[in-house]
Amino acid sequence: MISCILKTKHNIFFAFLLSFIVSFGAFAQGASEQAEVATRGVEPGATEGASEAGAAADPAVLDAGEALFKNNCAACHSAGSDVVVGPGLQGVTERHDEAWLLRWIKNSQSLVQSGDAEAVAVYNEYNKQAMPSFAFSDDEVKSILAFIESGQGVAQAPAAGPEGAVAGENVGQDAVGAVGGYLDIILVVLIIVLIVLVVTLLLISSVLKNYLNKNRQLDAYDAEIVNQRFDLSKIYKSKAVRTLVVLIFVVVLLDLSLDKVMGVGIQQGYQPRQPIAFSHKIHAGDNQINCNYCHTTVYKSRSASIPSANICMNCHSQIKTESPEIQKIYRAVERNRPIEWVRIHNLPDLAYFNHSQHTQVGGIECQTCHGPIQEMDVVYQYSPLTMGWCINCHRETPLNTEGNAYYDNLVKLHEASSKGAFTVASNGGTECSKCHY
Template identity: 50%
Template structure:
């Protein structure tokens, strides 16, 4: 029998969704924690998510010196988990010199075998990171043939590049999914309340207190003040705030879409698109310099000393050059045009246009987008470090006709194309001084 006199039935039942949501999150966190418990007899995880995570970290940190099936700079890692236990492997990866100095015989033998070369320490790799790498090595060892086919496709590279972050659209989908689940729960509870109330009203043996609870009318004010409703509101508000903060953090320093107003309206759509003027004609440093350089006004005058001389925008160039159209003479009061820079990399990042355009053969549109269609130049790509690294992972090195790479291609000895990451494209010092 129901013994609640002062609490309304509907608000009481509406307090359950919050409890269900909390239990859902606890279940999610518990399942995430149990991922590391999904291990085989060797104590190494067989969970696909852990293996995928291990593959990403192996590609980023280990592949330059190690392969699973063959000796490269360091030993082949096939069945390394059978040679030493996971704790030893973790200690060696994080600081191999410390293990060697401890007198460990296996570590000392490796040190002597490889000409007393100490492996680069990886102190930033946590124990679970190393465990994930070992899980990937074990998977590659046991499924070598399948893994070889899988790694040959572009999809595997893209998947590896996307590991380690939760895009904003995923967070939005999660929140929408939770909201839909909450609405369904409320609908089910409403149906249960309706059926239960109808059933109780038909009973003849209810005492006065129970009858009072059953006969009470739905009160919106009571629902709005109920702990369940307030908890739901707080939860939704907190989720929106957290998502907004995360979205904001992802956009710090990102100027994608930035299109400032320039002192002179210049249209790439007309020049590069309609008249098909080569980018190199104006941006003369793109094949031989770190910077592509902003064209000087003299380059503009190669055409506009005779073309569209009546244009108000062209007259701004004349004013900057102190140029007299009638006499075709330049005066002494010249001043630079104060163009607004569109693409800005942080000072700590090094980028060389000539290396990418002249050596790498990268098209302008790869980074700058359909520049030939832009009436006003905007930053097309986000130019984040992750964006650059993803490009280095997927882009083939242009080795044709370049003797510099001949020996490197021979040493690479793989049916796969040589990627930028294979020639140090993921090394920190490549882009950071």
């Protein structure tokens, strides 16, 4: 019995080694997964201190005005007092009457050419920069003015994305990050407990050995077992240890090989150098220019479109004209040649994706797939854009079916057969023909 007890100390090292390898591997994996969770923004809150006119306006009118302002006006004007290309619009309804504003916003150049004193004064004050004409109805212009009067555009945080989007929100990522953090803490505690346990067992073995040597009459066999020394050579000569080492090596090799194979065609993190150093942080973040202003077809076409040099010139004919990077735009315009931007997000030809179906119909914000784009000086591919990533989003994203009679019967059938939410997958969003046909 004594020999059995004492032999335990020779097995402690193997148990500790194996447990530590397994625990450390799990800990590293959990830390890696947590590191991949993207940083999220916070949705800006409602503004305080709105004017009485703005507060009294219909929320639907304010929403319409906000969308029109951000899509058409925010590139050249702030809703506050800051001057961008044109004047800040805070208090514009106090400086000019409504009838004049309707004429000015629809066709400013016509008003200037008519000799209107106010129009000529504004035109001359801001370096004779012509404001584009807008085919807005009177109601649309009034909704923009109501939004400006409400003061909501002034209090929005500079880092907010287009249309007050939540920056870079991915389905389920918050829960993954929280769980990963708890698992890391648990694993660290388990490793500490394991170390304490091993040290305790070694101390007990040492005390028991001393006790047996001093107070017991041991036969030759027991005395040899009690007083034997730890032989390291037996560790690496042991078949069990060699088998374990080979097994660990094979598992690691297979894991690395599988990661490489599964990563073929995935360009997450791809960040090419562009011909012009364009900063989304400055344009979409600091200046809050809506994505739709440059990517003009993002809400109405399969492709988001690449902005032409003419769109850049709307602002940069007056702003930072001496910048070496802006000079590159001038040269492209002079040569009548497009700027050769490097494409970052690529899907295989066998996969069909429609921007308008997601942004216009689904109401998905740009940051959901492209990450915190308003914080990027140099754009990189934020999401993996794999089939599994898309399918998981379809499985977890609920459909907004309110007010759409098309979904009424589908929702009833879904509720009768399932307790979960009515998601994109519930409407056939995971069928192969949706993306491959």
